[in-house]
Amino acid sequence: MKGCKYGTHRVINENVLPQPAIKVNNDMNIYDNEVLINVSALNIDSASFTQIEEECNHDIEKIKSKILEIVNEKGKMQNPVTGSGGMLIGTIEEIGSELVDKIDLKVGDKVATLVSLSLTPLRIDEIIDIKPDIDRVEIKGKAILFESGIYAKLPKDMEENLALAALDVAGAPAQTQKLVKEGDSVLVLGAAGKSGMLCCYEARKKAGRKGRVIGLVIDDNQAQCLIENKLVDVAIIGDAKNPNDVLQKVLRVNKGKEVDLCINCVNVTNTEMSSILPVKDNGCVYFFSMATAFTKAALGAEGVGKDVTMIIGNGYTKGHAEVTLNALKESENLRKIFKNLYV
Amino acid sequence: MKGCKYGTHRVINENVLPQPAIKVNNDMNIYDNEVLINVSALNIDSASFTQIEEECNHDIEKIKSKILEIVNEKGKMQNPVTGSGGMLIGTIEEIGSELVDKIDLKVGDKVATLVSLSLTPLRIDEIIDIKPDIDRVEIKGKAILFESGIYAKLPKDMEENLALAALDVAGAPAQTQKLVKEGDSVLVLGAAGKSGMLCCYEARKKAGRKGRVIGLVIDDNQAQCLIENKLVDVAIIGDAKNPNDVLQKVLRVNKGKEVDLCINCVNVTNTEMSSILPVKDNGCVYFFSMATAFTKAALGAEGVGKDVTMIIGNGYTKGHAEVTLNALKESENLRKIFKNLYV
Numbered sequence: 001m002k003g004c005k006y007g008t009h010r011v012i013n014e015n016v017l018p019q020p021a022i023k024v025n026n027d028m029n030i031y032d033n034e035v036l037i038n039v040s041a042l043n044i045d046s047a048s049f050t051q052i053e054e055e056c057n058h059d060i061e062k063i064k065s066k067i068l069e070i071v072n073e074k075g076k077m078q079n080p081v082t083g084s085g086g087m088l089i090g091t092i093e094e095i096g097s098e099l100v101d102k103i104d105l106k107v108g109d110k111v112a113t114l115v116s117l118s119l120t121p122l123r124i125d126e127i128i129d130i131k132p133d134i135d136r137v138e139i140k141g142k143a144i145l146f147e148s149g150i151y152a153k154l155p156k157d158m159e160e161n162l163a164l165a166a167l168d169v170a171g172a173p174a175q176t177q178k179l180v181k182e183g184d185s186v187l188v189l190g191a192a193g194k195s196g197m198l199c200c201y202e203a204r205k206k207a208g209r210k211g212r213v214i215g216l217v218i219d220d221n222q223a224q225c226l227i228e229n230k231l232v233d234v235a236i237i238g239d240a241k242n243p244n245d246v247l248q249k250v251l252r253v254n255k256g257k258e259v260d261l262c263i264n265c266v267n268v269t270n271t272e273m274s275s276i277l278p279v280k281d282n283g284c285v286y287f288f289s290m291a292t293a294f295t296k297a298a299l300g301a302e303g304v305g306k307d308v309t310m311i312i313g314n315g316y317t318k319g320h321a322e323v324t325l326n327a328l329k330e331s332e333n334l335r336k337i338f339k340n341l342y343v
Numbered sequence: 344m345k346g347c348k349y350g351t352h353r354v355i356n357e358n359v360l361p362q363p364a365i366k367v368n369n370d371m372n373i374y375d376n377e378v379l380i381n382v383s384a385l386n387i388d389s390a391s392f393t394q395i396e397e398e399c400n401h402d403i404e405k406i407k408s409k410i411l412e413i414v415n416e417k418g419k420m421q422n423p424v425t426g427s428g429g430m431l432i433g434t435i436e437e438i439g440s441e442l443v444d445k446i447d448l449k450v451g452d453k454v455a456t457l458v459s460l461s462l463t464p465l466r467i468d469e470i471i472d473i474k475p476d477i478d479r480v481e482i483k484g485k486a487i488l489f490e491s492g493i494y495a496k497l498p499k500d501m502e503e504n505l506a507l508a509a510l511d512v513a514g515a516p517a518q519t520q521k522l523v524k525e526g527d528s529v530l531v532l533g534a535a536g537k538s539g540m541l542c543c544y545e546a547r548k549k550a551g552r553k554g555r556v557i558g559l560v561i562d563d564n565q566a567q568c569l570i571e572n573k574l575v576d577v578a579i580i581g582d583a584k585n586p587n588d589v590l591q592k593v594l595r596v597n598k599g600k601e602v603d604l605c606i607n608c609v610n611v612t613n614t615e616m617s618s619i620l621p622v623k624d625n626g627c628v629y630f631f632s633m634a635t636a637f638t639k640a641a642l643g644a645e646g647v648g649k650d651v652t653m654i655i656g657n658g659y660t661k662g663h664a665e666v667t668l669n670a671l672k673e674s675e676n677l678r679k680i681f682k683n684l685y686v
Contacts, residue, residue, distance in 0.1 A: 083638035302658030310655035315645030
């Protein structure tokens, strides 16, 4: 039997797509246009993992229970507070008859799914381990990929965990590559985070010598790391929740001028105004942070009379997996940091 | 003396922007980059006015006292319960020396401020009258417009209330004018609402004869109204919460093709996917609806593998007041509908 390409046939009792659905059917008998994955690990979205960690007072057992509770209730790993998901890694176990010759996958291939866990039917049989420093949950379980679902085969010339860590945020650097033009000044909030560093790297490559990439970080260690590894031209230390302070610090390192583009990669709330204020009129703010509040951005920009284009970070853009894996292949610095922090 | 362009110099005892500030300084001696307005009326935000009315048991004298109490305490008319403000009407009394030649205002001009009262320093000398049916408070008083504050000169050839009704949603049609190109197919969700009709009008003007403006509405009356008044090329009737249905209906009236641009003006939740699914790859979705959820849009597009640019509707864009008032001046149809519904 063939299901809807977007997976609506698995939504329970609602006429919506799987992502906004309260609950999806996680029965692991696949439809003819679905793919069954034997899951080995979940990479939880950073905003989601942080929220769960805080709710559970950083207690690993409580975090485990919370994750199981969510998946048992919703049939998918979608944080009920943040709405966000993450991605998974696994091996192809079965390919529906309709897809066998249409996709470049075969049984046994190791893949990372690039659609969010927030819409992916998932069953967890056992949580083996949780690695809170890398938002990773190792499990035994199964998941379903819909016909429209995007994925990346994991490269053989790169450690799996390294590829996975980067693919998790592939949309951000690929969009950065599209948005930044030669000579641009670019502010990256949350520059020392995973997506932040990749964005800095791509921004610097595109902005070139005449451009300036400014990374906002929370402490001196992060600032030094970014500078030493040539990921930014300037690092500034500050609180992304304090727009006046961020604005003043940006002006100080950018010849008194507002920047052309701001990329928000921060994983906490209330950073909208710090992204909007430092950008010049007709500039652009790219919100990749899943903690962004739509109304705070929309009304905030109006309140200060800023004519800036504000873009909602789309996790997908054509070629995003390649852009991101290439960054890691090209840059030894980036590779080293990623191995250190996320593998 | 020059103040901060965003008005932080008037915030008392906090390091925040004027809007979240508890209290602002409403001393009416202006800084060199401020404008002094002789205020004739406040248009209180509907949520705020309703709250005050209920708290005061609809007693006009009590409402007067409450408004005076708020402004005396906070230096601005920001409802302490709802957090919202509204807008004001007045005439320009003084322009700071730094701004005299930089802005298109002169002393005596009649203006409406387009920044919220929730951040505007205000002093009320006397409340003359309260008109509860239109949330209007007629006063003697003064207010300050910051350098970043936006405003519209009120046209002399248009009823004041008609202008105010349209200025309320000025961001949407002005952005539409920027985004639509000749020959584009444009889908407007919520096409029969206030911002929807203005967007349809601007989209049709820009897309031209080769373009196609498709309005989604909820019933036949609305569809007929849009067609009769030549605001759309095609009207489709459907539920903006049902993306599959919307997609099928759009394809049916657009030669089987997805549209170039979708503008969301719906005032209910869960319409993100109906905005994303009908748009072609590399197309654009403009979310003007304040009911948009950031994560639903971001993860939703990724979930269906759609490479579309999603823009957060900024209430402000340069020239937005002019674009909107011009639409009403140009179109007798639009003017008639607005007078009927909103004045």
